[in-house]
Amino acid sequence: MKCVQPHSGNQRTERSGQTEEETIQEANHSDDSLPVTQSEDEHEEQPTEVEQLDEAEEIERIEPTVHREDGIETTVRREDRIEPTTRREENEPRKEKIKWPTNADKAAWKALDEDLENILEATLAGSVDRKITAMTSIIYSVGKDRFGVVPQGKQPTKQGHSNRRQKKIKELRGDLRRLKKRYKVANENERLPLQQLRKETREKLNTHTRAETHRRDRKKKAKERTTFTANPVQYMKRLFGARGSGKLENSREEVEEHLSKTHSDERRGDDLEECEKLLTPEEPKEQFDESDLKFQEVQDVVRKARAGSAPGPNVSVVLFAAAMNLIVKSVENPSRGPLLSSGVRQPPVRAFMDDMTVTAKTVIEGRWSLEELERMIKWARMKFKPSKSRSLIVRKGKVQDETFELAGEKIPTVGEKPVKCLGKKFDATPANMVNMGEVQVQLVEWLTKIDKSGLPGRYKAWIYQHGVLPRILWPLLVYEFPLSKVEALERKISACLRRWLGVPRSFSSIGLYSTDTKLQLPMKALTEEYKVTKTRQVMTLRDSKDAKVRGAKVKIRTGRKWKAEEAVKEAETRLKHSVIVGVTAVGRQGFGMTTKPRWDTANEKGRRELVQQEIRQMEEESRNVKAVGMKQQAKLDTTRRKKRKMQKNITFVNFVRAGEKKDNQAEGLGILGTASD
Known part of the structure; x- marks a missing residue:
């Protein structure tokens, strides 16, 4: 080309400041x-x-x-x-x-x-x-x-190119359609060959379809593995479903106006009126420290300021809690509190920051408490929100339909609008049987999602240990789950773990959760964690520093099969006995070679940890007892087979102690399951 x-003519100079054109041979x-310039007779482009x-x-x-300037020329x-060019303004459209x-x-x-x-x-x-x-x-x-x-809005996704197998599948499907049409119009002599040809074509189509499905599954599994290894925690959140979050559709001005109207007080600078109902606080038992600042205090303030989660409220948290406590104490009447079965009467009003719980023996006393609270809150220039409150009236074990009013507005009942607080759902069913059923359904859904995720088995087991187990323990704590239901849940989990790890269905759960066997898997049993959680709850309530909580003597219901209080007493007895026995030397160890925490010298937190460790040890001992029984059962089964002159075919590897194996029979406590034919 x-x-x-x-151009032979002169360069154009019609417009001032126009860039001169340079003709360059390229x-x-x-x-x-x-x-370029145009002549008058040329057409206008x-x-x-x-x-x-x-x-x-x-x-x-x-x-x-x-x-x-001064005879000097400057060019x-x-x-x-x-x-220098400035950056694009923020309000300039993109x-x-x-x-x-x-x-x-x-x-x-x-x-x-x-x-x-x-x-x-x-x-x-x-x-x-x-x-x-x-x-x-x-x-x-x-x-x-x-x-x-590029046009605005969501664009349709383009279909990728088909590979050779997909093209072949499309071709075979077209052949089947054509053969079907030909078969309908064919005579009797042609139908038999066409039928055989259709069968062969259908077999080829099935073979190619299965191969393409396997290829697609392998690609999906590889993508899932890459996503999981990149960020396992984020993968679990996406798998289990993150909590729903709303979208703010209001403008910034509307939000600021709402916040200013809600949290502003025109009389903020004015002093409160005198209130005869308000109690006079007691004199402090310890004088305020007016000495100079200590270096540790400065470090604490700096650490809290640097923390990303440190709040920055306009009002001190301690000051607000003290003010709310003074208001609550001013309206509470000790005679109106509920009387527990232990003989301790609880306060009628309990508060944590701006959340309050009012309990009373009768409906009339409850309404009196609400009226007095409303007067005190109004005096403090605050107000309640009845729409965010809930009421529950129980008479002789049955939920009543009576309601309360606050500031002229009806308070919804938990039957009308159930509420969830600290992970526990409150509704009109006091027994919580429906809520426990929902927890069981939720666990099955989690296991199903993990099973269908396409990840390798070891990744699925990791998700159970670090994702499912921590999530399921809190509902087991707040609801009164009996041990029998927890064992049923563990059986479902064990079945999934066996399938994910590739072991037979006859593989015992002892091999999955035991800590004394040769093969120790990093997984915890649900029943073991359930027992540890319940014992920790018993000790927390029993050893509380609050006299009301400690004297309430709340009973932890765990069913008839296992009692949390009895387990705590047994663990404490074993720990006291271990103090008497002391630390035993093993082998050629000398005195004092090994040490362990002692019950008599441990503090409150240390004793709580010792009890939990002892509960785990008791659970491991029960698994060892089952393992011994399985060993004897395996020996008996071997003897019967020898009498019948039958060979025992081992379909999986028995985990045994090193060097202790003879005649396909596991020796010692290493056997973890029975063999299957």
Whole structure:
């Protein structure tokens, strides 16, 4: 292709400040991209891509300016006086995205590269900043005019290219349709061969379809493995379903107005009126420390300030809690509190920050307490929100339909609007049987999602240990689950773990959760964690520093099969006995070679940890007892088979002690399951 010959006429000078054109001999450039003058008899063409640029983006070459001062001439170019370009303003609209060609379209990219090179060489002049600004503007404008922009909104996804197997499947399906049509119009002699041909074609289609399904599954599993290994915690949240979050659709001005109206007080600077109902606080037992600041106090303040989760309230948390406690104490009447079976009367009003719980023996006393609370809160220039409150009236073990009112507004009952507090759902069913059923359904859903995730078995087991187990323990704590139901849940978990780890169904759960066997898997049994959680709850309530909590003597119901209180007493007895026995030396160890925490010297927290460890040890001993029984059962089964002269086929590896194996029979406590034929 021959280059365009340079224009013989003079360069145009009609417009002041127009960039002078330079004719440069370059190969393979287009003449429709360069601005040239037109004669009167020539037809008028459309503006070129460069001429369509905004006037503010065009590059102008300005004659130098001469300044005279004291007989000295100074030449200053406008290029030298260019101020650095400023960043795009925030309120300036974002430019539209150009619809660039695909990477496979080599011809379009090559043509664009050649045209831009010719345009930039012919037009760019000036300082570096001016060239960079003009270059980006020119490239954007040329790309926008040539390729267009990406339309706004969601674009339809493009279908990928089909591979050879997919094309073959499509071809076989077409053959089946054609054979079906041919079979309908064929005579009796042709139908038998067509039927055989259809059968062979269908078999080929099934083979290719299975292969394509396996390929698609392998690709999906590889993607799931990559996502899991990149961020396991985020993967678990996505798998189990993250908590729903709302979207704020109000404007910023509306939100600020609402917050200002809700949390502002025009009389904030005015003192509160005198209140005869308000109690006078007791004199402090310890005087306020007015000494100089200590270095530890400064470190605590700095650490809290640097913490990302440290709140920054306008009111001190301690001051607000003290004020709310003073209001609650002013309205509570000890005679109105509920009387527990232990003989301790609880306070009628209990509060934590701005959350309150009012309990009373009768409906009348409950209404009196609400009226007094409303008067005190109104005096403190605050107000209740009845729509966010709930009421529950129980008479002789049955939920009543009576309601309360607060500030002239009805308080909804838990039957009308159930509420969830600290993970526990409160509704009109006092026995919580429905809620426990929902927990069981939730566990099955989690296990099903893990099973269908496409991850390898070891990854699924990891998700159970670090995702499912911590999530299921809290409902087991707040609800009164009996041990029998927990064991049923553990059986479902064990069945999934056996399938994920690739062991037979006859594999005992002792091999999954035992800590004394040769093969110790890093997984915890649900029943063991349930017992530890319940014993910790017993000790927390029994050893509480609050006299009301400690004297309430709350009973932890765990069913008839296992009692948490009895387990705690047994563990404490064993620990006291271990103090008497002392630390025993093993082998050739000398006195004092090994040490362990002692019950008589441990503090409150240490004793709680010792009891939990003893509960785990008791659970491990029960598993060892089952293992011994399985060993004897295996011996008896072997003897019967020998009498019948039958061979015992082992279908999985028995985990035994090193060097202790004879005649396909496991010796010692290493056997973890019975063999299956």
